[in-house]
Amino acid sequence: MKILEETGISLEVTHLLAIGLIMLALSTVLFSVAAGALPYYEDGVYGLLLIMFGLQLQTIGKTPIGSLKRSWPGLISGVIITAIGFATCFIPGVLGDTPKVLVMIILGAGSSLLLLQLVSADEVHRFRNTLDDGVVTHLTVSGAAVSILEILIAVLIAAQIYRPFLISTDIMAVVALLFGIALYYLASMLQKVHRLHAGSEISTNTPGASLYTIMGMQFGLYMLVLGCLLVPVNLGLLPYATSAMHGALIVLLGVQALVSGTMMTFAFKRNWIFFFVGMVFVAVGAFAIIVPDTIVEFLILFIGGFVILGGFHLLYILIWPKPKSAEPTPKPKGKDLLLMIVLLALALLTVALMITFGLSMLIKNLIQGLILAVVLVCFGLSQFALFYVQSLAEKKHLIG
Known part of the structure; x- marks a missing residue:
């Protein structure tokens, strides 16, 4: 394995690896919680899972309930689930048991159906005549293991809601550990299938929305949700979880790196180095969400500096002269x-808002309460507008 080469890891497998890493991190934390060594932010866990499910639905049209054709309805559903995940992370208890119930339905109901249909499931059936029997067996076993564990997690969540003292933290830790291992097992089998069948990768072509656009818009969604929620927070009407707010942004950066090979305004080759960087970001962000107030100061410094750097990088891209192509490019006229x-x-x-937001992270009380909320809402709306206009320009071939 050459670290500078393209990873060749499919998007479906990438998501499984990221969620598996989150579950392994969760199990480690839960074992420490059971031993009394660490605190634990339960709402953050459910919010993080909803964020990952939402991103998975938006980018590959795949959820624990099954595969969907990647389309605008699926994309919008994914945006809504992701937004609920953000709100759940940011504000403790703001949605009551709704996030728990939603995760329980996504894992429990969906996995029950998948388990019943496993013998004839697409992932197995379409390769049964062309794959080695050993690969088919491993794929079936790994899929069944993941489905069974998802059902078990749904049962444990139901027990948490209706019989909160019935399930111990140690049991949750063991199940999370087994689920993480099962996800890695399934990911390895699916990657083997994708290597043998290059055409088996799930299509990521949604009309009018590239992966780059979708992942870029997540930051607009993050800022919009955060800005709206900061209004009642600054009025003293709601509590907030600072560590989870910052951790969610780090997770977004990590998933963006894994899925589209970008991080905010920076673009990289999707090689092994960048893959591991993305996984580290996911792990650090997940830890910050699950374990409150442990690495907040580090996250504030990093996010502030990174956002400012990203703003100046975007400004550099805008003002630096582009190399002239061999064929003269017609100048846009009229509506173009x-x-x-x-x-x-x-x-x-966007440059101005990125630098402003970054400075507000680094300089305490630079921007006060409600004004910061307005800045974040404007930031979020500008991101949606930017990527929408950019997609229009790409369709007209005005930009590459």
Whole structure:
């Protein structure tokens, strides 16, 4: 394995590895919680799972309930689930038991159906005549193990809701550990299948939305949800979880690196180095969400510096002269010219908001309460507008 080569890991497998890593981190924390060594933010766990389920649905159209054709309805559903996950992480108890019930339904009901249909499931049936029997067996066993453990987790969540003192933390830790191992087992089998059948990768072509666009818009969604929730927080109406707020942003950066090979305004080759960087970000972000107030100061410094750097990098991209192509490019006129002017204005607004947000992280009380909420809402809306206009420009081949 050469670390500078493309990983060749499919998106489906990438998501399984990221969620598996989160479950292994959760099990480690839960064992420490049972021993009295660490605190534990339960809402953060359910919020994190919903964020991952939402991102999975948006990027590959796959959920624990099964595979869906990647489409706008699926994308919108994924956005809603992700937004609920953000809110659950940011504000303790704001949605009551709704996140628990939602995770329970996604894992329990979906996995029950998948388990009943496993023998004829697409992932096995479509390769049964062309794969080695050993691969088919391992794929079936790994899929069954994941489904059974998802059902067990759903049962444990139900017990937490209706019989909160029935399940010990040690039991939850063991199940999370087994689930993480099962996800890695399934991921390894699916990756073997994808290597043998290059055409087996799930399509990621949603009309009008590339993976780069979808992952970029998650930061707009994050800022929009956070900005809206900061209004009642600053009015003293709601509590908030600082560590989970920052941890969710780190997880987003990690998933963006794994899925689209980018981190905010930076683009990289999806090699093994960048893959491991993305996994580290997911692990660190998950830890910050699950274990409250342990690495908050480090996250504040890192996020503040990284966002400022990303803002200046975007400004550099905008002002640095592009290399001239061999064939002369026609200059945009009329509506195309207006579109490019709007795109440039939104990009410059994004630069200003990124630098402002980064400075507010590094300099305490630089921007006060409600004003910061307004800045974040504007940041979120500008991101949605930027990627929408950018997608229009890409369709017209005005930008590469």
